[in-house]
Amino acid sequence: MPDVDVAVIGAGAAGLSVAAICNNLGLKVALIERGRMGGDCLNYGCVPSKALLAAGHAAAEARAAARFGIRLPPPEIDWAGVRAHVRGAIERIAPNDSAERFRGMGVDVIEASAHFLTPDTLEVGGRQLRFRRCVIAAGSSAVIPDIPGLDGVPWLTNETLFELEEPPGHLIILGGGPIGLEMAQAHARLGCLVTVLEAAPRIAPREDAELVEGLRAALLRDGVEIREAAKVVAVEPLEARSETxxxxxxxxxxxxxxxxGTHLLLAIGRAPRLASLDLAAGGIAASPRGVATQADLRSTSNRRVWAVGDIADPEGIGPRAFTHVASQHAGIVVRSMLFRLPFTRVDYAALPRVTYTDPELAQVGLTEAEARERGIAGLAVHRWPLGENDRAIAEARPEGLVKLVVDGRGRLVGAGVLAPRAGEMAGMFGLMIGRRLPLSxxxxxxxxxxxxxEAAKRAAGEYYAPKLLSAGVKRVVALLRHLP
Known part of the structure; x- marks a missing residue:
């Protein structure tokens, strides 16, 4: 007889969502977490990084106030106060993810490690736990590269960066992806020297090259040094001297x-936390990318098991390390695992992603390059610069661009935005792509x-402008002007 209906391994965003829904539907749920409740997003990722970015933004706005005719002294950075702000953000959100809250809901929260003994049994904190269904939501952690000398120097990841009691004197960041760029700008705006080393030909290699140009310029203005096509072949310790x-x-x-530099941050990617789970004992197929699942997130080899969040590797699609994907996965698992609904599957066609720098870089759907690689018929690209947007002009922030990628039927297949708070536009584009709405x-x-x-609307209007101003339309207007 199973001990629980659903065992959930991992109390990050995905695991918490699955546990709450299953519990609310009347199932007996065990939620297993060996670390901090809330996982990476709350404790080491989304929340502290955005809190630190907000502090950096405040300092940058104080320095730039003169553009409005307001003259302020240079901001003084109180690092202890900045850290208190970051901790305060975590502490304010933490009760929503706490063991006490979930136990109050009726979930059996077990604060221990878990690994598989058999296809339907876990060992959790020294005891055996049999389950009807299991959801693996163990998440991911920073990739530690194989660089000669790395074992002889101190280094940071997102899990240790926010524990620094003093600001870095010179922060070297390996990796020019979202985490690296966000932390580069935040620390530069808070008075640190920062150098980003990206091995690829350009920073943000997954993003639209045209939008990345504007982001690079913004980072350089903030004092971030960027080295692209810069492969690190070794690291060495630097001893303190009079000049350093x-x-x-x-x-x-x-x-x-x-x-x-004084500190080294590793931000070259994420890897699923597989090592401690003993997936082989559970008959669960996996690869270095994560737990192998079908499109409905069910294990390809153990029908009792599902995987969600960073650790899931849906066949033909691949993993996505975003908190909002974890929430999406929770809904898919509920439909697949509990309601047995057919044709339930992961679909990332309208998946948004945002680099939360200032300006932010948001992308939904395909970039222009991706759309061209797919050979989409009748592809068209329409742009509207923020320099032509009244709000951007009023706020003296005219740098940025909205870029729409449209197929031959007039449907949006991708949208990219470089603008302050660009992520706030992502939902609008996601709705259009997900519901296959016409650009009209x-x-x-x-x-x-x-x-x-409004810049997005103007970009969409550019698609119809040639049609509205065509010779045929002008002839119709000329004929109709004679009517009373």
Whole structure:
């Protein structure tokens, strides 16, 4: 006889959502977490990083106030106060994810490690736990690269960065993806020297190259040094000297150049937390990318098991390390596991992603390059610069761009935005792509004036402008003008 209906391994965003829904539907649920409730997002990722970015944004706005005719002294950075703000954000959200809250709901919260003994049994904290169904939501952690010398120097990941009691003197960041760029800008705005080393030809390699140009310019204005196509071949310890009073690390690049800093942040990617689960004992197929699942997130080899969040590797689709994907996965698992609904499957066609720098870079659906690689018929790209947006002009922030990728039938297949709070527009584009709405829906949308979102509407209007101003339409208007 099973001990529980559903065993959930991991109390991050995905695991908490699955546990809450299953419990509310009357199932007996065990929620197993060996670390902090709330997982990476609350404790080491989304929440602390956005809190630190907000502090950096406040400092940057104080420095730039003169553009409004307001003159302020240079901001003084109180690092202890910044850390208190970051901790306060975590502490305010933490009760929603706490063991006490979930136990109050009736969930059996077990604070221990778990690993599989058999296809339907876990060992949890020294005892056996049999389940009808199991959901693996163990998440991911920062990739630790195999770089000569790394074991001889101190380094940071997102799990340790926010514990620094003093600001880094010179932060070297390996990786120019979202985490690396966000932390680069936040620390630069808070008075730290920052160097980003990206091995690929450009930073943010997954994002639209045209939008990345504007983001790069913004980071450089904030004082971030960016080295692209910069492969690190070794790291060495840096001893404190009179000219470098803080000990640190030296990054040795493939071209022979050496960059010395006080701290090294590893931000080159994420890897699923598989090692401690003993998936083989559970008959669960996996790869270095994660737990192998069907499109409905059910294990390809153990029909009692599902995987959600960063650790899930749906066949033909691959993993996505976003908190909002974890929430999406929870809904899919409920439909698949509990209601046995057919044709339930992961679909990332309208998946948004945002790099939360200032300006933010948001992308929904395909980039222009991805759309061209797929050979989409009748592909068209329409842009509207923020320099032509009244709200951006009023706020003296005219740098940025809205870029729409449209197929031959006039449907949006991708949208990219570089703008302050660009992520706030992502939902609008996601709805259009997900519901396959024609671009006319956006072009005809009535938006409040003045807003940055009007740039999206103007970009959509560019698709119809040639049709509305065609010779045929002008002839019709000329004929109709004679009517009373």
């Amino acid at each position: 009073p803080q000990a640190g690390v030296v990054a040795v690049l493939e071209d022979g150049s050496r960059i010395a 829906a956006l072009a005809g949308l009535v938006l409040p004036y003045p807003t940055l979102a």
